[in-house]
Amino acid sequence: MTDTTPSSADAALLTEVAELIVSALNLEIAPGEIEADAPLYGEGLGLDSIDILEVALVVSKRFGFSLRADNEDNLTIFSSLRSLSDYIAANRTS
Amino acid sequence: MPSFPLVSHTAPDAVIARRHGEAISLQRFLADIDRVIAVLPECGHILNVCADRYHFAVGLAASMIAGKISLLPSTYTPETLRQLAAFAPDCQILSDADAAHHSLPAVRFPALCAAGDVVGAMPAVPRLDAAQLVAWVFTSGSTGTPVPHRKTWGRLVVNVRAEGVALGLDARRPLTLIATVPPQHMYGFESSVLVAWQNGAAFDAGRPFYAADIAAAMAHTLPPAALITTPFHLRALLDEGVALTPVDLVVSATAPLPVALAQAAEARLQAPLLEIYGSTETGQIATRRSALCEEWTLFPGIRLEARGDQTWADGGHIEVAVPMSDVIEPLDAAHFRLKGRNADIINIAGKRSSLGYLNQQLVSIDGVRDGSFHLPDGERDGHITRLAAFVVAPGLDPATLRAALRERIDPAFMPRPLIFLDALPRNATGKLPRDTCEALLRTYRTQRGVTHDAG
Numbered sequence: 001m002t003d004t005t006p007s008s009a010d011a012a013l014l015t016e017v018a019e020l021i022v023s024a025l026n027l028e029i030a031p032g033e034i035e036a037d038a039p040l041y042g043e044g045l046g047l048d049s050i051d052i053l054e055v056a057l058v059v060s061k062r063f064g065f066s067l068r069a070d071n072e073d074n075l076t077i078f079s080s081l082r083s084l085s086d087y088i089a090a091n092r093t094s
Numbered sequence: 095m096p097s098f099p100l101v102s103h104t105a106p107d108a109v110i111a112r113r114h115g116e117a118i119s120l121q122r123f124l125a126d127i128d129r130v131i132a133v134l135p136e137c138g139h140i141l142n143v144c145a146d147r148y149h150f151a152v153g154l155a156a157s158m159i160a161g162k163i164s165l166l167p168s169t170y171t172p173e174t175l176r177q178l179a180a181f182a183p184d185c186q187i188l189s190d191a192d193a194a195h196h197s198l199p200a201v202r203f204p205a206l207c208a209a210g211d212v213v214g215a216m217p218a219v220p221r222l223d224a225a226q227l228v229a230w231v232f233t234s235g236s237t238g239t240p241v242p243h244r245k246t247w248g249r250l251v252v253n254v255r256a257e258g259v260a261l262g263l264d265a266r267r268p269l270t271l272i273a274t275v276p277p278q279h280m281y282g283f284e285s286s287v288l289v290a291w292q293n294g295a296a297f298d299a300g301r302p303f304y305a306a307d308i309a310a311a312m313a314h315t316l317p318p319a320a321l322i323t324t325p326f327h328l329r330a331l332l333d334e335g336v337a338l339t340p341v342d343l344v345v346s347a348t349a350p351l352p353v354a355l356a357q358a359a360e361a362r363l364q365a366p367l368l369e370i371y372g373s374t375e376t377g378q379i380a381t382r383r384s385a386l387c388e389e390w391t392l393f394p395g396i397r398l399e400a401r402g403d404q405t406w407a408d409g410g411h412i413e414v415a416v417p418m419s420d421v422i423e424p425l426d427a428a429h430f431r432l433k434g435r436n437a438d439i440i441n442i443a444g445k446r447s448s449l450g451y452l453n454q455q456l457v458s459i460d461g462v463r464d465g466s467f468h469l470p471d472g473e474r475d476g477h478i479t480r481l482a483a484f485v486v487a488p489g490l491d492p493a494t495l496r497a498a499l500r501e502r503i504d505p506a507f508m509p510r511p512l513i514f515l516d517a518l519p520r521n522a523t524g525k526l527p528r529d530t531c532e533a534l535l536r537t538y539r540t541q542r543g544v545t546h547d548a549g
Contacts, residue, residue, distance in 0.1 A: 028511050028542070046496065048505035049303070050443045050478050053330045056304050060334050066306035 009085030224248025258293035265294025348444030483509030
């Protein structure tokens with residue numbers, strides 16, 4: 001993601017993305033319980049690749065862009081709520 | 095002893111694979127195989143975890159030529175690796191990533207040849223005995239221990255050559271196969287690597303994941319191309335609304351494809367969609383054009399036979415007769431319909447397990463007194479329904495139990511929700527009937543105020 005303008009997510013976006021994850025996946029936790037820097041994948045929140053494609057779809061609808069891995073590790077974007085939110089902040093069109 | 099060549103390609107410049115847009119010739123492929131043979135350890139079994147599909151294929155070929163057996167487990171949890179090590183104590187890992195966390199000894203995949211490294215006459219394409227044991231492919235079984243299934247070279251070749259005919263592959267107009275499934279899974283193993291090897295086709299080394307990555311792979315691949323995928327990836331691809339470049343063929347397997355999704359895929363990708371039916375035990379045994387017909391057509395030589403309340407598959411390339419995990423309605427000797435799944439078998443996005451196996455793993459955890467998994471009613475079209483689990487574990491907190499489960503079972507089967515109870519309301523025969531599980535789940539959801547499954 002070298003060609004995107006560095007841009008980081010504010011607290012409101014973190015909350016919005018946490019709510020999106022919880023509702024898209026029917027998680028049994030409150031959005032506020034997702035720690036910004038804890039892993040979303042595997043340990044931590046425990047999402048798997050099925051969840052990640054579901055969230056990617058919802059993110060594309062809400063923020064008007066499609067997630068891309070471009071041969072990098074598919075899951076880097078999902079390493080934490082903050083990394084996902086930063087990625088959205090840098091790429092969103094809506 | 096009959097034998098088959100490693101690949102059906104014969105010309106030195108025939109394309110075996112495309113990697114980041116670069117065509118890799120047969121001659122380079124053979125040279126890369128030699129490099130890997132040179133670094134393979136002294137052992138009889140290889141766990142090939144290479145993520146790059148070309149690396150995987152080179153590693154597989156090198157292992158075969160060196161007489162080593164590849165292990166293809168259904169999941170890679172720490173518990174599975176322990177079980178693999180018990181099955182084949184000499185097993186070593188071949189990996190193309192820095193993987194310090196493996197519990198088994200690991201060998202790093204070497205640097206590939208550059209185009210200029212390969213000069214002179216090409217050596218002959220290696221041939222392997224039909225009877226050579228190439229791989230053990232594992233299913234989770236029903237008792238807590240993975241079950242190995244033998245795959246010999248000859249039967250694998252017969253199977254993927256029949257697949258090539260069924261898919262209409264033509265070596266005079268070779269397709270490039272773009273696959274969203276890993277080569278270590280039986281479907282990707284056969285339908286991205288072996289089917290290309292034996293039908294003059296090429297495969298792309300990547301494994302596009304997000305919808306936009308799949309779309310980009312289709313846009314960048316020199317036609318003719320095919321997309322090898324699953325209902326789950328197809329739905330994501332079509333739902334996201336990205337622009338799609340037409341391909342020449344779409345192949346789906348791992349779970350039955352809803353007819354509406356098949357029709358939408360054919361319309362958007364402007365290609366026939368062929369669905370494959372098979373299993374780890376049998377390999378591929380039938381195909382259908384899902385947008386046009388419900389009936390499956392068996393591969394040549396495969397027979398289905400009712401024994402008791404199960405259907406067994408035998409004949410053709412099948413190593414040993416096996417019961418199928420689906421309810422099958424035969425129509426005639428070559429056609430059948432699928433009528434659902436046997437109760438114990440779980441299939442989540444192409445990952446298969448059984449309730450028996452999962453329950454065994456759950457109750458094996460220290461502190462768990464009783465426990466049972468449950469597949470909730472109401473699978474939604476193309477969406478993934480997750481398992482629930484009920485557990486009696488007075489001294490354990492949910493996070494600890496989840497961590498212990500994650501050591502043992504694939505993430506796809508992690509229970510959601512995991513419901514702690516004081517006791518399981520088992521009936522007089524010790525069973526926990528589906529109705530009881532559904533009632534427990536309803537009670538739980540009511541208490542938590544969850545009223546519906548959001549799409």
